[in-house]
Amino acid sequence: MTYIYYLDLFGTFVFAISGILAAVDKKLDLVGALILGFVTAVGGGTLRDMMIGETPVGWMKDLNYGLVIVAALPVCFFWKKIILRLKKSWFLFDTIGIGLFTILGLQKTLALGLSPIIAVLMGVVSAVFGGVIRDVLSNEIPLIFRKEIYASACFAGGLVFLAAEYFFPGAMINILASISTVIIIRYLSVRNQWSIKFNPLS
Amino acid sequence: MTYIYYLDLFGTFVFAISGILAAVDKKLDLVGALILGFVTAVGGGTLRDMMIGETPVGWMKDLNYGLVIVAALPVCFFWKKIILRLKKSWFLFDTIGIGLFTILGLQKTLALGLSPIIAVLMGVVSAVFGGVIRDVLSNEIPLIFRKEIYASACFAGGLVFLAAEYFFPGAMINILASISTVIIIRYLSVRNQWSIKFNPLS
Amino acid sequence: MTYIYYLDLFGTFVFAISGILAAVDKKLDLVGALILGFVTAVGGGTLRDMMIGETPVGWMKDLNYGLVIVAALPVCFFWKKIILRLKKSWFLFDTIGIGLFTILGLQKTLALGLSPIIAVLMGVVSAVFGGVIRDVLSNEIPLIFRKEIYASACFAGGLVFLAAEYFFPGAMINILASISTVIIIRYLSVRNQWSIKFNPLS
Incomplete structure (x- = not known):
């Protein structure tokens, strides 16, 4: 499934940019920005791979991941204003990125024979720990x-993907359904401020 | 040794509660509380397993660990006041937890043929890094x-366990002696403020 | 190459001292200082080993690393003033340490058959993540x-080492050239405040 590979590289690129922008915000220098971009882009997948024992971790075996991260640096430098103005599209890119990382982490963990619920958890780790x-x-x-x-x-996106795979193994629609779930939930939660409303602990 | 297994689950439960209470303290939302509970409960063992190369890490292979962590959430929600009032018993639960995690981490490392002193260190890592x-x-x-x-x-508890195992291999009293050491040292240190008194670096 | 082994232990010792001094600065107690010294000295190599899958991580298999870290504690206690007065030599020691850690991390990664550029990255991780x-x-x-x-x-030191090894495999001069590169770049950058001048992101 080559298109997934390119989407994965695209997600890595988006995450690298978010790390570099955080570095700019903290007034770090160029190298600091590159390191923070790298860590944000590959941190979640690296932690997942170390936990499930898939070492050397994934991005070490395919230099394209490093390349798109390095490419994110001049992009942030030359088009910083454009990126910051893209706020709405950015939210979409970022959400596609985390949705995709969830699915890829989930699949990698399932392939090792671990429990489906652990696979969903590892999907979440891949997506959010960077x-x-x-x-x-x-x-x-x-x-x-x-x-x-x-x-x-x-x-939720991981659960939807698991359920969809159960009924239609390998269908491309499963990925779309899963990522749409992530986008919809995130959009609704930001619009309706769910995290503030549903908090019995506060 | 099934009773050790149940004690381990109990320790996980106690650590999850301490993570969730920290989350409440920081005014995190429900999901943040669950994540912080999870990380506190399994973080030390996960780091140990990644360092000694026992992957996939332990809690991924037995869903009961995840279950007791999830169960800690409603417990904190419904009985928060009771838990906070239990301060003294809590200190005891928590100390039993770290003592037990020390012994389990120690045994797992020894079983890989690593040096006893490294095993004690990995016991400490298991107990405190969450x-x-x-x-x-x-x-x-x-x-x-x-x-x-x-x-x-x-x-100290780890050293006592090592010594006891040397003289009485496999005796249940070794675990009791080790955990009692942890409880006594911690109790005396809090009562007598040892960390303030014995500090040549200050 | 035994002299490299001793240099590695020396680097570990230097890093342990820098961790202990940070602990003194933060007014931690003795045990906190020991833990921070340990983590600073072996943290980078531990992360590298977990990422490339060389577990149990290196320092667990050779107690000398732990010994020099423990030895750093009384040294900091008795000669703290002398160490703080040694500022210039210290800068040199520290730079030799990171240069050496870079080379050792690089070699270990190359030996696993990973790409040279990934090996340089893992060298940097070994040197700076502690x-x-x-x-x-x-x-x-x-x-x-x-x-x-x-x-x-x-x-840069890692790249110089790679290039030198390509032309003169195994020559001792390669290590000298690499570490000299690290020392010169770091010295010039501090003297000329490069990080402030060359920052298009600011």
Whole structure:
């Protein structure tokens, strides 16, 4: 499935940009920006691979991942204003990225014979821990803990994918259904401020 | 040794509650609380397993660990006040938890043929790094660096267990002796403020 | 190559001292200082080994690494003033340490058959992530993001080593050339404040 491979590279690119923009925000230098972009883009998948024992971790075996991350640096430098103005499209790109990372992490874990629920969890780890590491290195409380139903949207998307695969194994529509779930949940949660309303712990 | 298995699940449950309570303290939402509970409960063992190469890490192969963590969420929600009032018993539960995690981490490392002193260290890592990760994600300097002889108590408990196993291999009393060591050292250190008194670096 | 082994132990010792001094700065207690020294000294190599799948990680199989770290504690205690006065020599020791860690990490990764550029990256990870973890645990934005061309110097040193090995495989001069590169770049960057001048992102 080559189109998935290109979508994966695209997701890596989007995550790298989000890491570099965080670095600009923190007034880091060029190298700091590159490191933060790298960590944000591959951090989640690296943690997943170390946990499930798929080492050397994935991006080490295919240099294209490193290349798109390095390519994100001049893009941020020359088109920074355009990217920041793209806010709405950006939200869409980012959500496609996390939806895709969820599915890829899920599939990789299932292939090792681990339980489906653990596979969904590892999908979520792949999708959200790059951002968590970015925030920890920037000395912020991870965004995942502060705003939006980010992890929950991935979790739901993973469940939808599992269910769809059960009924239509290998159908391309499964990926679309799963990513649409992530997009819809995230969109509705931001619009309706769900994380504030449904919090019995507060 | 089934009773150890149940004690391990109990320790996981206690650690999950401590993570969820930290999340409540930081005003995180439900999902944030679940993630912080999860990370606190399995973080130390996960790091140990990745370091010694026992992957996929332990909790992925037995869903009961995930279940007791999820179960900790409604417990915190409905009985929060009771848990906070239980302060003294809580200190005991928590100390039994770290003592047990130390012994289990130690045994798992020894079984791989690594040196006994490395096994004790990995026991300490299993016991304390869940809390370290909880504190890092909450943007706090880890508690382990600020208060109480937490890590030292685990280290001493690990040494006592090693010595006891040398003389009485496999005796149940070894676990009791080790956990009692952790409890006594931690109790005395809090009561007598040892970490403040014995610090030639200050 | 035994002299490399001793240089590696020396680098570990230097990094342990830098971790312990950070702990003194943050007013941690003795055990906190030991933990921070340990993490700073072996953190980078541990992360590298977990990522490339060389587990159990290196320092677990050779107790000398643990010994030099423990030995750093009394050294910091008795000669703290002398160490702080040694600022210039310290800069040299530290730079030799990161240069050496870069080369060792690079060689270990190459030996697994991974791409040379990934090997250079893993060399940089070995050299700088101990410090990154030290800063994260001390609740600081990692130094690597704030000052000095630390990671870039390692990267350049790694490239020089690769090129030199290509022309003169196994020559001792390669290591000298590589470490000299790291020292010169770092020295020039601090003197000329390169990180401030060359930052198109600011």
